[in-house]
Amino acid sequence: MSRIACIDGVIHAPEDAKVSVYDRGFLYGDSVFETIRTYGGRPFALDEHVQRLERSAAQVAIPMPIDRAAFAAEIERALAAAANPESYVRATLTRGTGPLGLDPRLAAHPLRVILVEPLKLLPAAMYRDGVAVITHRTERACDAAHGAKVGNYLASVLAIRKACDVGAHEALIINTAGQIVEGTTSNVFVVRGRTLITPPEEAGILAGITRAHILAIADEAGLSVELRPLVPDDVRAADEVFLSSSLRELLPVVVVDGAPIGSGKPGPNTRALHLAFRRHVGMGDAKAPWVD
Ligand SMILES: Cc1ncc(COP(=O)(O)O)c(C=O)c1O
Incomplete structure (x- = not known):
């Protein structure tokens, strides 16, 4: 190595x-x-x-x-x-x-x-059990740079520091309009019924490449897609929530600001979509990320 x-x-x-x-x-x-x-x-x-x-x-x-x-x-x-x-x-x-x-x-x-x-992957337990996140209101350098992936992540570093203080894995960024845009280094998705919801690019997100591939294969998991701004109530009332990024793929979120989401466990749609994503990237035969 x-x-x-x-x-x-x-x-x-x-x-x-x-x-x-x-x-x-x-x-x-x-x-x-x-x-x-x-x-x-x-x-x-x-x-x-x-x-x-x-x-x-x-x-x-x-x-x-x-x-x-x-x-x-x-x-x-x-x-x-x-x-x-x-x-x-x-x-x-x-x-x-x-x-x-x-x-x-x-x-x-x-x-x-x-x-x-x-490459270092997250432990299987985080995929098996899901992770906790916090919400954090802030303005970031990338907000002024219209979605560019700029090197200054200071606001996000401070958000992660707050998350770590309470044992959470990620911070969901709330913008000045009160919308949840994304994580510090991830995009965020909500599942409601059979609909996958995530903010559109115009909401001030980084246009994640994992996000784009997930949206392209959502129908393989029987999900329809809705691109719209998310507010904290959407996340609280979600059946399932997950994060996406190149390194984490799809990571289930089971607690937001200390309150459980849906059943409090990774949901079946997140699992199905993750398996579809693994097939999509050519890893369909490898063991699932939540298996030790
Ligand atoms: C702010 C932000 N949003 C989303 C993502 C996920 O993007 P990708 O799926 O291209 O890794 C990242 C990745 O680092 C990020 O920094």
Whole structure:
């Protein structure tokens, strides 16, 4: 199992991977990023991730230093160098290094860093029993960047800190309009009857790639889809709630702010949808994530 860091196309061991203290990603959170995982050693939805990175970069006016195909090839090369059975990839693009000062023109050369680590999955018990979450009202840097996956996650870091304080796994972000938009690093879904409900992109969410694939296969689990803003009462009155992200796939939520959701156990629709998702990503024959 190995960890590697690829900086501007050059592969380093983690202990040798260094970037400047004048990098604007470090100084101002002036960066965008992607998190990708492999299935069977192959990066899942790589094109979609690199496209989203390009969209995020365009949103905050960081020029792509290499084109999408070259970026994807660099990620593949980093994965091949790490040679893990399954990997986690963190691809970051910063505005680069320059003298102190907020003016983005002070940095001329964006920096790209691809970190590859062995994939670590959540314990089966979290899928078997479900997790607790809190709700947390805040404004995030990405709210000003119209859904770009920007490097500044400070508001979400503070939300997770609150969640950890009460033993919860994730914080559902409530925006200034009082709507539940998503988790700190996940999208949120509610099941009511046979309907799957999740906020639309315009609600100020990150357009999750797992979310998009779940919506595309919902009918395989016999669910119809409704895209609409969610308010806390929707979540409290839900039959089932789950989170989605590249690393967690679908993770059942059974407690919100200390109160049980539905039966208080992961629900049958979440399970059916998760199995459909596992088939969709080519893992249909592997044991389910909730099996030890
Ligand atoms: C704010 C936010 N929403 C949603 C997600 C889930 O996105 P994806 O399914 O593309 O991993 C993430 C992932 O990191 C995130 O940071």
